[in-house]
Amino acid sequence: MSNTAYMVNGFDVSTVDALDPHLQEIVKRRSRLLGPAYKLFYANPVQFVRSEGVHLYDAQGNAYLDVYNNVPSVGHAHPHVTAAITRQAQTLNTHTRYAAEPILDYAERLLATHTEGLGNVMFTCTGSEAVDLALRITRFQTGGTGIVVTSNAYHGLTSAVAEISPTMGPSVPLGPYVRTVPPPDPYRTDGRDVGEAFAEGVAAAIADLERHGIRFAGFIADTLFSTDGILPDPAGFLKPVVDIVHRAGGLYIADEVQPGFARTGDAMWGYQRHGILPDLVVMGKPMGNGMPIAGVVARPEILADFGTKIRYFNTFGGNSVSIAAAAAVLDVIEDEKLLDNSRTVGQYLREGVGDLAEDHPRMGAVRGAGLYVAADFIRPDTGAPDGDLALAVVNGLRERRVLISATGAQGSILKIRPPLPFTRAHVDTFIEALSDVLATVEIP
Incomplete structure (x- = not known):
């Protein structure tokens, strides 16, 4: 059984040899030192070395837009x-x-x-x-x-x-x-x-x-x-x-x-x-x-x-x-009036995701409150939850340096939950990346 069991968007350790050599060594070292209970996100895990605001940065200095982490509620390293x-x-x-x-x-x-x-x-x-x-x-x-x-x-x-x-x-x-x-x-x-x-x-x-x-x-x-x-x-x-x-x-x-x-x-x-x-x-x-x-x-x-x-x-x-x-x-x-920001930018975010859903029949309901938004993925023939497609979208976004995850009993729902200082410009970046993924993702 892979270590993805009972964790949406978990890395499958059986694929470790396909990773970049440096990352491969980190993952193997984690397994050796921390044991198998510790899980990594994404099919292709990412190493971060610093953070600021709504971005995380990898060892090469690439910025990743954080549309997932609620722990740094007022932004990373405020x-x-x-x-x-x-x-x-x-x-x-x-x-x-x-x-x-x-x-x-x-x-x-x-x-x-x-x-x-x-x-x-x-x-x-x-x-x-x-x-x-x-x-x-x-x-x-x-x-x-x-x-x-x-x-x-x-x-x-x-x-x-x-x-x-x-x-x-x-x-x-x-x-x-x-x-x-x-x-x-x-x-x-x-x-x-x-x-x-x-x-x-x-x-x-x-x-x-x-x-x-x-x-x-x-x-x-x-x-x-x-x-x-x-x-x-x-x-x-x-x-x-x-x-x-x-x-x-x-x-x-x-x-x-x-x-x-x-x-x-x-x-x-x-x-x-x-x-x-x-x-x-x-x-x-x-x-x-x-x-x-x-x-x-x-x-x-x-x-x-x-x-x-x-x-x-x-x-x-x-x-x-x-x-x-x-x-x-x-x-x-x-x-910084983050309650107001959560309401207004959250509404803009829901509208943006909702507009995409109208053009993609495998996206179902879009809902949310403030800066916490969900988007369902469904199989158009049956209307059943489609966890495979949701996970493909999550990993497609990761490859475009946008961090997100999924939720729900079948892992079929995009979990869109950025830090509270998120702006309309950040929403535009996210929507552009999501649109690109939806247009190019291979449908399982």
């Missing part, structure tokens, strides 16, 4: 963020068991971006840790263990979180207390209201847990349903799900690792776009532009008992340098 990291690293870096004001200043700013009612924040190093903590809080608060997720969800890599991440594949089995529901896909509800159909699925999953003697604890979803195919519309369809979760005695967890920090253009957080108030909100990768900082925002009444009875400490979570990075990210989002 000077304001790197300066803040440097200053703090030269001054103090310690944990949260000493009294310090910067973490409190940042917590106040961060909580002010969330909806009223969410008043506490706990810091971790990674999104996986944050989800793990959210699960602990949820189970403590409810006394239950049962969790409901969507059928191709991804929430992280710890043992507990991998068990609620179906997209990890059959070699990572779901926990016995986990139930899955079909994603809220308006194209597969037979004309029914997507919110009602989705809520009914959640209710059925909760009933199945209880029928098997498993007390329901909570529901968790990425509010853009990124690995399920990027399903943002219609805004507001999550409201009935919140009601069902609460009526069943559970907590609603909003996973904002991908939708958060101005990504959708409509609001700072994806859940706000739906007009809901979660019980817990999980944040991750974009928080520190790549520095190890993540967290859980909660309604204070949920943490009141947990915080007094459960000893929780994360040595590196909320460390001084990561807090400085996170504060600088908020500065950039505000000062």
Whole structure:
């Protein structure tokens, strides 16, 4: 079995001997030193040596347009963020068991971006840790263990979180207390209201847990349903799900690792776009532009008992340098008006991809929110998802020095997710490259 198993756009190590000799040596060295679990992107992997803004640069100095990475949310090596990291690293870096004001200043700013009612924040190093903590809080608060997720969800890599991440594949089995529901896909509800159909699925999953003697604890979803195919519309369809979760005695967890920090253009957080108030909100990768900082925002009444009875400490979570990075990210989002940019440039991006789809019958629906856009590839004879064509397009773009990937259960959906400072000029470059690939790609 190749190392592409259960990873969309993964490099197949069996083809390593076809690579450029220098890259071939790097790949073999990776395998020898890091083991087989580490995966590379693309049929022809690429080595990067530096980055700036929305570009990555290879060892020959070639610039690659980044239309994929959300971790450097305000752009690669942003000077304001790197300066803040440097200053703090030269001054103090310690944990949260000493009294310090910067973490409190940042917590106040961060909580002010969330909806009223969410008043506490706990810091971790990674999104996986944050989800793990959210699960602990949820189970403590409810006394239950049962969790409901969507059928191709991804929430992280710890043992507990991998068990609620179906997209990890059959070699990572779901926990016995986990139930899955079909994603809220308006194209597969037979004309029914997507919110009602989705809520009914959640209710059925909760009933199945209880029928098997498993007390329901909570529901968790990425509010853009990124690995399920990027399903943002219609805004507001999550409201009935919140009601069902609460009526069943559970907590609603909003996973904002991908939708958060101005990504959708409509609001700072994806859940706000739906007009809901979660019980817990999980944040991750974009928080520190790549520095190890993540967290859980909660309604204070949920943490009141947990915080007094459960000893929780994360040595590196909320460390001084990561807090400085996170504060600088908020500065950039505000000062450079990146929420507005995500909305306006995102609309321009969707229109550009949509125009291409009209001329290419194997491109299906185009959808998105802000700077997060999806484009389906389908087989015109059956309408079935076409993962082979999507992957061919992804690799064709890579050869034109444009970075992108795919998502969805069959890997048939282009995942278009650039850093937030993306401009209309960058969109034009991407659309030109995508048009060229669509005109020349060999259709599998």
